Amino acid sequence: MxxxxxxxxxxxxxxxxxxxxxxxxxxxxxxxxxxxxxxxxxxxxxxxxxxxxxxxxxxxxxxxxxxxxxxxxxxxxxxxxxxxxxxxxxxxxxxAHPQPAPPRRQVRPTVLETLGLLEPGLALVTNRLGDILARTGAYEAVMGGTGLLDAEIPNLTRYVFTDPRARDLFADWDAVADEQAFDLWLGPSVENSEWFTAELAPVAGADFTRRVNRHVVPARGVLRLRHPSGAALRLHRQTLDISEDAQQLVVLLPADEETAEAVERLRGPRKLRAIS
CATH class of the missing domain: 1.10.260.40 (lambda repressor-like DNA-binding domains)
Structure with missing residues (x-):
């Protein structure tokens, strides 16, 4: 039968x-x-x-x-x-298994205070699932027009695989997609990763599912962005693990003078503050 x-x-x-x-x-x-x-x-x-x-x-x-x-x-x-x-x-x-609760999304006050000290730099707090849990005002000002921050809880992994604007924004989209899929194996926990993968796979399609099981460690080179303003940004990424919360503090640093000048124009003269 x-x-x-x-x-x-x-x-x-x-x-x-x-x-x-x-x-x-x-x-x-x-x-x-x-x-x-x-x-x-x-x-x-x-x-x-x-x-x-x-x-x-x-x-x-x-x-x-x-x-x-x-x-x-x-x-x-x-x-x-x-x-x-x-x-x-x-x-x-x-x-068959019940879905676990979403991972911890609260950012400790001391981490938020640290994030504030990084203004007017580009920095964010995220987890391995791609949730953007907090960011500097400068990051919000620069990335606000890309669509990445439109959701109530912005998620970089979901954005990369389901939003067409991501392929325009990331000059090396394939490399960024490899990074996001690989990071799912690193936490916050196996249960959370399985829950997120099961939720994302039906809408993200083959570009996502064929990467999840590849186990290829990404190179994580310079992040190249084609900003909607027309600026070409090249950014180094420095990452600090907040292991007790399964979170990361990521700082984006201009890789050349042209990028530094473009970031200065994009963030503007506004008074900036960390956003949680």
Whole structure:
């Protein structure tokens, strides 16, 4: 007996033409769409395991397998959400555990005081999930027009993978995306990371999920920004770990005179203060 999850995967496999995914045409076939071998190879799983999922003999695919199948089938965000829902009602492990609470987002007063001392420099307090928990007024003034700070709780990881403006802002978008995905493995905790990954993967798509399990340590070179004002910014990043709170204090320093002058213009003459 099949399952809704297996039926959906099989139906999507039958509906995808190999040439649409850059696969060679293998001649006439008895059924349309991708062969199980092609889909299994793209998803990084065995043909036997894929067969068990499609036939309803495996009802507990992991988060990684569900995301890999979504990537391999090139599902759009709505289809990804539906796939995860079907995994849930099928009884999959990917949603069987209760979601942990979000990580600590309070910044200690002494850290806020330290942040204030960094004015009029560019600095922020963040966690490994990408939440921007506090920032200097200068950072707000410079980044305010990029869309990064629009959310009630700004999150750099979500912005990088889901906001089209991020690809315009970050000159080295691929490198920044690698950094944000890698940092999820470093905390605040395994449970928080799994919760955030499960929440983000359906909307962020393959650009996110294929990076999460790569385990490639990013180089973290100079951060290059194409600011909406037209300025080209090059910034060094200095990071201080606040290990007891699983947070970081990040300071952005101009890497050249042109960037220093541009930052001075962008932050303007306003009186600046740290923002939490």
């Amino acid at each position: 099949g399952t809704p999850l297996g039926d959906f995967v099989r139906a999507k496999r039958d509906s995808v033409q190999p040439e649409a995914l850059g696969l060679p045409e293998r001649g006439r076939r008895r059924s349309p769409g991708l062969r199980r071998l092609d889909l299994a190879n793209r998803a990084g799983i065995s043909v036997e395991y894929l067969t068990r999922i499609e036939q309803g003999r495996d009802r507990n695919p992991s988060v990684a397998v569900v995301n890999a199948l979504a990537d391999a089938l090139s599902l759009d965000p709505a289809e990804r959400a539906h796939l995860r829902y079907l995994a849930k009602i099928t009884g999959g492990e990917c949603v």
